[in-house]
Amino acid sequence: xxLLVGGTGFIGGHVVEYLFQQGEISKGIFRxxxxxxxxxxxxxxxxxxxxxxxxxxxxxxxxVDMVYNMASPMPGSDADFHMFNTEGILxxxxxxxxxxxKTFVHLSTLDVYGFGTKAINEATGLNPSDDYQKSKAEAERxxxxxxxxxxxxxxxxxxxxxxxxxxxxxxxxxxxxMVDSGTVTIPSTKSMSFxxxxxxxxxxxxxxxxxxxxxxxxxxxxxxxxxxxxxxxIVVALGARVNVKRQGVFTSSALPKYTADQLKASLRIETxxxxxxxxxxxxxxxxxxxxEIAVWYRKxxxxxxxx
Numbered sequence: 012x013x014l015l016v017g018g019t020g021f022i023g024g025h026v027v028e029y030l031f032q033q034g035e036i037s038k039g040i041f042r043x044x045x046x047x048x049x050x051x052x053x054x055x056x057x058x059x060x061x062x063x064x065x066x067x068x069x070x071x072x073x074x075v076d077m078v079y080n081m082a083s084p085m086p087g088s089d090a091d092f093h094m095f096n097t098e099g100i101l102x103x104x105x106x107x108x109x110x111x112x113k114t115f116v117h118l119s120t121l122d123v124y125g126f127g128t129k130a131i132n133e134a135t136g137l138n139p140s141d142d143y144q145k146s147k148a149e150a151e152r153x154x155x156x157x158x159x160x161x162x163x164x165x166x167x168x169x170x171x172x173x174x175x176x177x178x179x180x181x182x183x184x185x186x187x188x189m190v191d192s193g194t195v196t197i198p199s200t201k202s203m204s205f206x207x208x209x210x211x212x213x214x215x216x217x218x219x220x221x222x223x224x225x226x227x228x229x230x231x232x233x234x235x236x237x238x239x240x241x242x243x244x245i246v247v248a249l250g251a252r253v254n255v256k257r258q259g260v261f262t263s264s265a266l267p268k269y270t271a272d273q274l275k276a277s278l279r280i281e282t283x284x285x286x287x288x289x290x291x292x293x294x295x296x297x298x299x300x301x302x303e304i305a306v307w308y309r310k311x312x313x314x315x316x317x318x
Contacts, residue, residue, distance in 0.1 A: 014077070016103065021181075023081040092147075119170045123139050131278060151168055154227075169215055198257070204233075248298075248301040
């Protein structure tokens, strides 16, 4: 039995769907007011719980073998990064140990390397710069320290490149809105790594079910592309006639600030040697990702409407 923490989010929703397709039985915890459409459609038993509340976590982890943790506030939200990525992680780990959970897979981000680093491999040191990045790096530190003191649950950390795919509100929806306006302006043309959330889901599943001797940290990407190439691929997949241009001194992009900073940083994974033996193989390249986004947008064109 799996427990999904953060299964109602952008990446979490894709993990929910992926595990369902693998025939996995899962429970998912959610906060009050969360949208449960994807969990319900994937047969996931939803349980209202709070990472600050030990009692609710104990109930959720009853009978659980594996925990998939995707929960974390995103940059630009009003949520408390520190609470979720320190107190929340410690609570999850404590209850997982008490509940005799076997494996705990945590989703992190390449952003823990900081935006001063470009090319990344397994030997690159972390250098977080803002509060979000520091909180994610602190979560990793707590997880690794816990794994040194305890044999179970086994800890694995996935550092994913910038996630891109259907339902993404940080990059995809702003680009689609710019397509609707007739001009897409992108702030960087340097090549960087992207991850489709379905490939992230595959990575988490392979890590959870693979040899326990592997890990504990894995770098994950689907493909490398410049943001401009990505925007053009989405435009082509949509069949739109739209001008795509790079941001200049006198032009601006409609992207959220943190997303624009990510694109400017252009973090790129050089190697993925940590995946040897686990059988991880990304299924989404630039073309497949842009086509998946186009199919989703044709089904739900309302996503570009401003709230």
